[in-house]
Amino acid sequence: MRFILRRLGFYLIAFWASITLNFLLPRFMPGDPVSRMFARSQDRMQPEQIEALRKLLGVDDRPLLEQYTDYLHNIFTGQMGVSISRFPTPVTEVISSQIGWTLLLGGTALVIAAVAGNLLGILAAWRRGGAIDSALPPLLVFIGSFPYFWLAMGALYLFGVVLNWFPIRHAFTDGLEPGFTWEFIGDAGAHLVLPALTIVLVSVGGWMLGMRNTMIATNSEDYITMAEAKGLRPGRIMLRYAARNAMLPSVTSFGMGLGFVVGGALLTEVVFAYPGVGYQLLNAVQGLDYPLMQGLFLTITAAVLLANFLVDILYVRLDPRVRSN
Amino acid sequence: MTQPRFLRAARMTAAGLAVGALLLTGCAANKPGGTDAAANASAFLTIPREDMGTFVQNFNPFAPAVNPMVQQSIYESLLIFNPAKGDTVPWLATDWKAADDGKSITFTLRDGVKWSDGQPLVAEDVAYTFELQKKIKGGYDYLDTVAAEGTNKVTFNFNKPWSPALYDVGQLSILPKHIWSALADPDKDANAKPVGTGPYTEVDSFQAQSFVLKKNPNYWQPEKQKIAGIKMLAFAGNDGANLAAVNGDVDWAPQYIPNIEKTFISKDKDHRHYWFPATGSMINWQLNTTKAPFNDVDVRKALSMAVDREQVTKIGMSGYAKPADCTGLSGSYETWKNDAVKDNCTWTKLDVQKANELLDKAGYPKGADGKRTLKDGKPFEFEISVGATSSDWLSVANVIAQNLAEVGVTVKVESPDWAAVVAGYETGDFDSGIVWSANDPSPYKYFNNSMGTTTVKPVGTKTFDNYHRFGDPQADALLAEFAAEADESKQKDIANKLQEEYNDAAPLVPLFSGPEWGAFNDTRFTGWPTEDNPYATLSVRSPTTVLVLTTLEPRK
Numbered sequence: 001m002r003f004i005l006r007r008l009g010f011y012l013i014a015f016w017a018s019i020t021l022n023f024l025l026p027r028f029m030p031g032d033p034v035s036r037m038f039a040r041s042q043d044r045m046q047p048e049q050i051e052a053l054r055k056l057l058g059v060d061d062r063p064l065l066e067q068y069t070d071y072l073h074n075i076f077t078g079q080m081g082v083s084i085s086r087f088p089t090p091v092t093e094v095i096s097s098q099i100g101w102t103l104l105l106g107g108t109a110l111v112i113a114a115v116a117g118n119l120l121g122i123l124a125a126w127r128r129g130g131a132i133d134s135a136l137p138p139l140l141v142f143i144g145s146f147p148y149f150w151l152a153m154g155a156l157y158l159f160g161v162v163l164n165w166f167p168i169r170h171a172f173t174d175g176l177e178p179g180f181t182w183e184f185i186g187d188a189g190a191h192l193v194l195p196a197l198t199i200v201l202v203s204v205g206g207w208m209l210g211m212r213n214t215m216i217a218t219n220s221e222d223y224i225t226m227a228e229a230k231g232l233r234p235g236r237i238m239l240r241y242a243a244r245n246a247m248l249p250s251v252t253s254f255g256m257g258l259g260f261v262v263g264g265a266l267l268t269e270v271v272f273a274y275p276g277v278g279y280q281l282l283n284a285v286q287g288l289d290y291p292l293m294q295g296l297f298l299t300i301t302a303a304v305l306l307a308n309f310l311v312d313i314l315y316v317r318l319d320p321r322v323r324s325n
Numbered sequence: 326m327t328q329p330r331f332l333r334a335a336r337m338t339a340a341g342l343a344v345g346a347l348l349l350t351g352c353a354a355n356k357p358g359g360t361d362a363a364a365n366a367s368a369f370l371t372i373p374r375e376d377m378g379t380f381v382q383n384f385n386p387f388a389p390a391v392n393p394m395v396q397q398s399i400y401e402s403l404l405i406f407n408p409a410k411g412d413t414v415p416w417l418a419t420d421w422k423a424a425d426d427g428k429s430i431t432f433t434l435r436d437g438v439k440w441s442d443g444q445p446l447v448a449e450d451v452a453y454t455f456e457l458q459k460k461i462k463g464g465y466d467y468l469d470t471v472a473a474e475g476t477n478k479v480t481f482n483f484n485k486p487w488s489p490a491l492y493d494v495g496q497l498s499i500l501p502k503h504i505w506s507a508l509a510d511p512d513k514d515a516n517a518k519p520v521g522t523g524p525y526t527e528v529d530s531f532q533a534q535s536f537v538l539k540k541n542p543n544y545w546q547p548e549k550q551k552i553a554g555i556k557m558l559a560f561a562g563n564d565g566a567n568l569a570a571v572n573g574d575v576d577w578a579p580q581y582i583p584n585i586e587k588t589f590i591s592k593d594k595d596h597r598h599y600w601f602p603a604t605g606s607m608i609n610w611q612l613n614t615t616k617a618p619f620n621d622v623d624v625r626k627a628l629s630m631a632v633d634r635e636q637v638t639k640i641g642m643s644g645y646a647k648p649a650d651c652t653g654l655s656g657s658y659e660t661w662k663n664d665a666v667k668d669n670c671t672w673t674k675l676d677v678q679k680a681n682e683l684l685d686k687a688g689y690p691k692g693a694d695g696k697r698t699l700k701d702g703k704p705f706e707f708e709i710s711v712g713a714t715s716s717d718w719l720s721v722a723n724v725i726a727q728n729l730a731e732v733g734v735t736v737k738v739e740s741p742d743w744a745a746v747v748a749g750y751e752t753g754d755f756d757s758g759i760v761w762s763a764n765d766p767s768p769y770k771y772f773n774n775s776m777g778t779t780t781v782k783p784v785g786t787k788t789f790d791n792y793h794r795f796g797d798p799q800a801d802a803l804l805a806e807f808a809a810e811a812d813e814s815k816q817k818d819i820a821n822k823l824q825e826e827y828n829d830a831a832p833l834v835p836l837f838s839g840p841e842w843g844a845f846n847d848t849r850f851t852g853w854p855t856e857d858n859p860y861a862t863l864s865v866r867s868p869t870t871v872l873v874l875t876t877l878e879p880r881k
Binding site for chain 2: 029035037050051052053082084085086087088089093094097098101153156157161168169170171172174175177178269270271272273275276279280282283287288
C-alpha cells in the first residue's frame with residue numbers, strides 16, 4: 001500500500017509538471033493564433049477583423065500568472081475552453097467526437113501487434129535458430145524501418161487502389177448510419193484493416209525482438225532446467241515458466257503503448273483520412289490553437305500516466321520483488 | 326464498398342490476417358462512377374475538403390475556420406462577382422444604385438426569396454446582418470448605417486464617398502434576422518441546423534468524416550436545384566483528396582493536384598478536365614523597404630529584372646501560373662489593366678544585362694569575385710523567408726536565389742515554420758519574403774495595400790498587410806480619388822494612373838498570378854464552367870461556387 005501511495009505521489013508531480021509545460025510551450029512559440037489564421041486564410045480574411053477576432057477568441061495579453069491560474073482552474077473544473085481553429089466548438093466536443101475512432105484504431109493495432117509480436121518472440125526464443133527465429137526478425141525490422149508514411153501510402157495504393165480489396169479512406173462508408181448493426185460493424189471493420197495492418201507491420205518487429213531477447217535470458221535460468229529435469233511438457237515450460245517471467249517488460253511496454261494510443265496514430269490518420277484525434281493534434285499545433293492543444297495534451301498525459309499507474313499496480317501482483325522494495 | 330470487393334477482401338483476410346474476424350459483412354453503397362441516369366439523378370455531388378481532417382457540426386459563418394459550403398450553398402449574398410469573366414451577377418438583389426455623392430448605395434432585393442424555413446427574405450435581414458457582422462467581426466469602418474426601407478430596399482450609408490463598398494457589402498452572406506436575433510451568443514452558437522436562402526441548406530447524416538447538404542425546400546429558383554444534394558468529404562491533406570479524385574470517387578477536385586495531366590486526366594480523358602484560370606491573388610516578392618538597399622527603386626527594379634519568371638512559374642508552379650507584368654495586377658483584374666503600361670513593360674521582364682547596369686549605376690559595384698557589395702562595403706546578401714510547408718513557394722524562392730547569383734547578389738532561402746515567418750513579416754523584422762496579395766473585384770485594395778501610406782506601420786508595430794512597408798503620397802491621392810468615384814469608367818481612368826505610378830515606384834516585385842485550382846469529373850454531372858464558358862471558376866470557396874451549384878445537372 002505504501003508503495004502505491006508513493007507512486008501516486010510521483011504521478012501527481014509528473015502530472016503537474018506536464019500540464020505546466022503544456023501551458024508554457026505553446027506560449028513560447030512564435031506568432032499568435034489569430035495572425036496564424038490570417039496567414040493561412042491568405043486573402044480570404046480582412047486585416048481589420050483581426051483585433052475583433054483576438055477579442056472573440058480570448059487571445060490576450062494578460063499576465064502569464066493570471067492566465068496560468070485560470071488555466072489550472074479550468075483543468076480541475078473540466079472546462080477546456082473553446083477550440084480556436086474549430087471556433088466556437090468546445091474543445092471537449094472536438095475531442096470526444098473523434099477520440100473513439102482513434103482508440104479503436106490504436107487499440108486494435110496495439111493489441112494485435114503486442115499479442116502477435118510476443119507470441120512470435122516466445123516461439124523464436126524457444127526454437128532458437130529455427131525458421132521463425134532466423135527469418136522473421138530481420139524481415140520485420142526491415143519492414144519496420146521503412147518510413148511509415150511511405151509504407152502506408154504503398155499499402156493504400158496497392159491494396160486499396162490497384163487491387164481494390166479494401167476501402168481507401170475514412171472509418172466507415174460515407175452516408176452509412178453508425179450503430180450497433182452487423183452491417184455497420186462489418187463496414188467499420190473493413191475500413192480498419194489497412195490502417196491497423198500498417199501500424200501492426202511497423203511495430204510488431206519491436207515486440208517480437210523484445211520478447212525474444214528476454215525469453216532467451218529467461219531460458220537459461222536454473223528453474224527452467226529444473227522444470228525440464230522434472231519432465232514437464234515443453235509447452236507448459238515455455239508458456240507458464242519461461243514466458244510468464246519474460247512477460248514483465250512487455251507488460252510495461254503495453255501500458256506505455258496503451259497511454260500513447262490516445263495521442264492518435266497521426267500519420268495513419270493523415271494517410272487514410274481516418275477521423276481520429278491524431279490529425280486534429282497536428283492541426284492544433286499548426287494553427288497555434290492553444291485550448292485544443294492543451295486539451296489533447298492533457299488527455300494524452302492523463303492517459304499515459306493512468307496507464308503507467310495501472311501497470312505499476314499490476315506489477316505488484318506479477319512481480320513480488322517490487323513489493324519488498 | 327461493393328459486394329465483390331468485400332468478398333475478395335474477406336477471402337484475403339481469412340487467408341491470413343488476424344483482423345479478418347472483424348470482417349463479418351459488408352455494405353453495398355454504390356461506388357460513384359456509373360453512367361446510369363436514374364442513379365445520377367439521386368446521387369450527391371461529392372466534393373473533398375483537403376484541409377479539414379474531420380468536420381464538427383458548426384455552420385456558423387462567423388467561425389474563423391468555417392465549415393465548407395456555409396458561405397457558398399447555405400447563405401447567399403446580394404451580388405456575385407465572377408473574376409473569370411469580370412462580370413457581376415445580381416443575386417439576392419436585382420438592382421443597386423450608388424448615390425451621386427458616392428456616400429450611399431441602395432440595393433433592391435429580389436421578390437419571392439424565402440429562407441429555408443419558409444419565412445420571406447426582407448430588407449431588415451440585410452440591415453441586421455451588417456449590424457451583427459460589425460459587432461462580431463469588426464471592419465466596415467466606412468459604413469455608418471444600414472437602413473431598411475420597406476421590405477425590399479436597403480440603403481448603405483457611408484461616412485465618406487467610398488466606391489469599393491459595392492463588392493464589400495454586396496458579397497457578404499446575408500443571415501435571417503428572425504433566427505439570429507433570438508440567439509444569446511450569435512458569435513458562439515454552433516448553428517447546427519442552419520436556415521439560409523441557398524440552394525442546399527438541409528444538413529443530413531453529419532459525421533466527423535463527411536456530411537450531406539440536401540435541397541432547400543423553399544429555394545427561390547427551384548428549377549435550378551437539379552442535383553439531389555452535396556456530399557462533403559474530410560481529408561487531412563492533399564494526398565488523400567488527390568487519391569479520391571484519381572480514383573473517381575469525387576466529382577469535383579478543387580485542390581492542387583501535381584502533374585495533373587498524367588495523374589488525373591489520363592485515367593479518363595473523356596470525362597476528366599481541369600481549368601486553372603489566373604484569377605488567384607498576385608504572388609509577390611516583397612522586399613522590406615525600410616532597409617537599405619531595398620529603399621532604392623532602382624535596386625528593386627534591378628532585382629526584379631534578374632528574376633526569370635518563366636522559370637519561376639515552370640519550376641515552382643508546374644507551369645500553371647501566369648508571369649506578372651508591370652501593372653502588378655493579377656489575372657482577376659484583366660479588364661482593369663492599363664495597356665500602355667502592360668505593353669511597354671520593362672522591369673518585370675528578364676534582362677540580366679539591364680539589371681547589372683542598373684545595379685552598377687545605383688552604386689553597388691561588382692567585385693573581382695563577381696559578387697556585389699553594398700555601399701558600406703558589406704557583401705550584397707540577404708534572405709528570403711518562406712514557410713517550410715509551402716513547397717511550391719520554396720522552389721520559387723530557390724529559383725530566385727539562383728537567378729540573382731547571376732547578377733552577383735547572394736540570396737539565402739530561410740524556411741522555418743510559417744508562424745515564425747509571418748511573425749517576422751508582421752513586425753517588419755525580415756529582409757524579403759514571398760507573399761500573396763489582396764484579391765477583390767476592384768483593384769483598390771491591391772494598390773492600397775501595396776503602396777498606400779495609410780497601410781504603412783513603423784517597424785516593430787504589427788501590420789497585417791503592406792508587410793514591405795512602402796507608402797507613396799502620390800498613390801494616396803489617386804486612391805482617394807478612386808474611392809470617391811462611383812462611375813466605373815472614370816474609376817478605370819484613375820486605375821490607369823495608379824498603374825503608371827506602380828510602374829514608376831515598383832513598391833514590390835510581382836511574380837505571378839496565382840492560379841485558381843479546379844478539376845472535375847463529369848461522369849455524373851454536367852454543366853461545369855470551362856475556359857470557353859467561364860460563368861464561374863472551379864474554386865469551391867469563392868462566391869461564384871453557388872453559380873456552379875445551380876448550373877450542374879445529372880448526366881442523362
